[in-house]
Amino acid sequence: MDSPPLYNSRIFDTYLKLLAQRYPHVRADDVLSHAGMSVHEVADPGHWFTQQQADRFYEALARMTGTPDIAREAGRFAASPEALGLVRQYILGLVGPARGYALLNRAAAFFTRSSTFESRKMGDNRIEVSVRFRPGVSERPYQCANRMGFLEALVLIFSRRLPEIEHPECIFRGGEICRYVISWPRGRADLWRTGRRWGLLGGSVLGLATLLLSPSLFPPVAAVVIPLILLLFLAAERAENKDLSATLDTLRDSADKLLGQCQSNSDNALLVSEIGQVVSSKSDIGQILTSIAALLEKRLDYDRGVIMMADADGSTLRVLASFGFDEAGRRVIHDTPIALDGIGPRGVVAASFLDQKPFLVNDLDEIGHLIPPLHREVGRRLDIRSFISCPIVCEGQSLGVLAVDTNRTGRPLLQSDLSLLMGIAPVIGISIHNAEHLAREQRQAALLEVANQELEAFCYTVAHDLQAPLRAINGYCAVIREECGDRLPLPAPAYFSRIGAAAVRMGELIDDLLALYRVTRRDLAWEEIDLSALAGEVAGELQQREPGRAVEFAIAAGITVRGDRQLLRIALENLLGNAWKYTGTRCVALIEFGTAEVGGVSACFIRDNGTGFDMRYADKLFRPFQRLHRDGEFEGTGIGLATVYRIVTRHGGRIWAQAEEGRGAVFYIAL
Structure with a gap:
């Protein structure tokens, strides 16, 4: 049984931030690989x-850092600005640790499902x-240590002094729960509030005692005590106002930062939307990348940037678009490709x-030995x-590289910059992929158009150049x-008869192929069609053709669809014609046309009580030149059902059949 997911990625993200700041020699990728995690999973707050x-994550972390108590250290690190970001500003606005701990009941659910x-x-x-x-949850001692560190961290947000934390009950010492008691030094406002309460109480007791025991002393005592109590009240109020003012300033600062973040997110979303508009309006990759570079310069706070793409053979990266460079700089970057298959240092971009x-590089000199000369x-x-x-990257394939710097402003590049660009790079990748896909489709469409024109010319050649010789053969015979x-000596007359019949059959086959071709190429003329009336017309024509046959038609009234009248008539002519043909051996034939629900789908059907066919060969029905009966039994070219299939699929529908040998067949059409 698979283990349930219990711990949110933000817990492990805090560990990785601690690792980057205090243990830079440890590769986060190695830790994540050992734990079966990925950078993208940890970066996803919903994972x-x-x-x-x-x-396994803690095991690798403790071994690679050489710090067995790193879990508690990570818990305390949670109070740092690097770990909390804007959330830290919000917590500071709660006035004190007590309210922060009160939030634990609700906040814990966003981080753990284990408890x-x-x-x-x-x-x-x-x-x-x-x-x-x-x-069913079985935690480990390091997780208890991590909780203790986090509980300490809540106080560290408000104070530089660690709180005192007691752990009187622990599941790892036989307890049923883990219980922690946290106490922290009082703040200045707390001390003044306490002094105010005791001063009021003491002053009241002293005044009452003086009034009862020595009334003559009450006025001078009151003259001293009352001002002191008032001073205590004023000092406590001033301390509270100062704390409240600091809280309001913190909240205001937090709100400003949140608004700034919202504006940044809005700009980024607008950038993604504008990139989409660029892709939809242009098909040339060079033009698309140039437009994207202009958008990056307009929307992002970077001085210079390049978009590099790999050659077709994947051996070299070349700059196809850039922003922020002067003319000399543009010549340099465009004339300096980056080899991807060279010997020696690959360089950061490769x-x-x-x-x-x-990669985020804040000092190029520090990695100079990793860069080609x-x-x-x-x-x-x-x-x-x-x-x-x-x-x-798009669909797991590297397409190119997006690189930026802050050459003029000197602004330090941060992890937030890296995260922002890692969100934009896939959008560029998708845009390039879509543009390449569109270009391929356009090339294929052009080739298909050429092929169709050649096929059309061939069909006309068949129609006009082959039928004339066939007519001549048949006529001479x-x-x-x-x-x-x-x-003529025997059996020469029979041979000539066979030659003539074959010529006639060849002409019919050519006519059917031309009909199939026209069905495929003809534009659809959509309208509301009464299929019942159309089927009645076709049935009447069949009866006029062979008036001596005893065939009963049962055609349901009021069956209407939207489609092309001419093509749907051809389909009905083929299907009803087949039913007429394959009921030829019946003394009393029955052909039905109606509608039915089949597998939850409403479909028209044509049913007959003819010879039917073996369902093992049903997959051959709609292929050109495929016949399930011998030529001697029933005439035909094997094109009719293929034509019906093309007509139905061009209407966005599907056709299928059910049959039993000797008991007839039924064809369903769902439009």
Whole structure:
């Protein structure tokens, strides 16, 4: 049985941020690979991991960092601005740790499904947190340590001093739950509030005692005590107002940052929309990339950028579009391709393409030994100090690289920049992929048009150039039989009869092929059609052709569809004609036309009580030249049902058949 997902990716994202800041020598990819995780899963706030993955993650982390207590360290790191971001500003707006702990009950559900949190206030600066585990959950001691670190972190958001934390009950020491008691130093406002309460109480007791024991002393005592109590009240109010003002400033700052983030998200969404508009309005990849580069310059806060694409053989990256460079810079980047199959250092851009990984470089000199000499010289000439390189990938295939820098402003590049570009690069990849797909479709459409024109010319050749010789063959055979029949030795007359019949059959086959071709090429003229009336017309023509046959037609009234009248008449002529033909051996033939529900689909049907066919060969019915009966039994060319199939599919419908040998057949059409 698979383990259930219990822990949100944001827990592991905090570990990775800690790793990047304090343990840069440890490769996050190695840790994730050992745990069976990926960077994209951890970056997705909606992804959850199992207990086994969490255990392997911690095992690799503790071994590679050499820090067995890294779980508690990561918990404390959760209070840092790097880990919390804008959430930290929001928590600061809660005035104090007590309200932060009160949120645990609801917030925990966004991070873990393994347990529930309950907080109970034990005093102004003392909280008890109880953690109860769900049935079937089996956590490890390091997760308890991580919780303790996180509980400490909540106080560290408001203070630089660690709180005191007691752990009187733990499931790893035989307890039924994990219980934590956290206490923290009082703030200045708390002290003044306490002083105000005790001052009011003490002053009231002193005044009452003086009034009862020595009334004459009450006025001077009151003159001293009342001002002191008022001073306490004023000091406490000032401290509270100061805390409230700081809270409002924090919330205002948080709101400003959130608005800024919303504006940034709006700009990014607008950028993606504009890229989509560019792709829909242009088909040339060069024009598309040039337009995208202009959008990147307009919408993003970067000084320069390039979009590089791989050659057809995948051996070289070349700049196809750029922004922010002067004319000399453009010549340099366009004249300096990046080899993907060379010997020696690959360089960051090539590694980004080949490994499909982004890179953020804030000091080019630090990685100079990893860059080929030619590219180091290009970096020096262009004054590249820091840059981001993101692979452009679509459907698992590397297409190119998007790279940007902040050469003029000198703004440091951050993880948020990397995340932003990693969101834009796939959009560019999809745009390129769609443009290439559209170009291929256009090329194929052009080739198909040429092929259709050649087929049309061939069909006319068949119609006009082959039928004349066939008529001549048939005519000469008839003349020979009539004028020389008595003088021909046997069995020559029979041979000439067979030649004439074969010529006639060949002419019929050519006519049927031409009809099939016309059905395929003809534009549809859509209208409302009374199929019942159309079927009646075809049935009347069949009866006029062979008035001596006893055939009963049962045609349901009021069957209407939307379609092409001429093509649907051809379909009915073929289907009803087949029913007429294959009931020829019956003394009393019955042919029905109506509608029925088949598998939840409304379909028209044509049923007969003729010879039927073996359903093992039903897959051959609608193929050209395929016949399920011998020529000697029933005439035909094998084109009729293929023509019906083309007509039905051109109307967006489907056709199928059911039959039994000797008991008839039924054909269903769903339009």
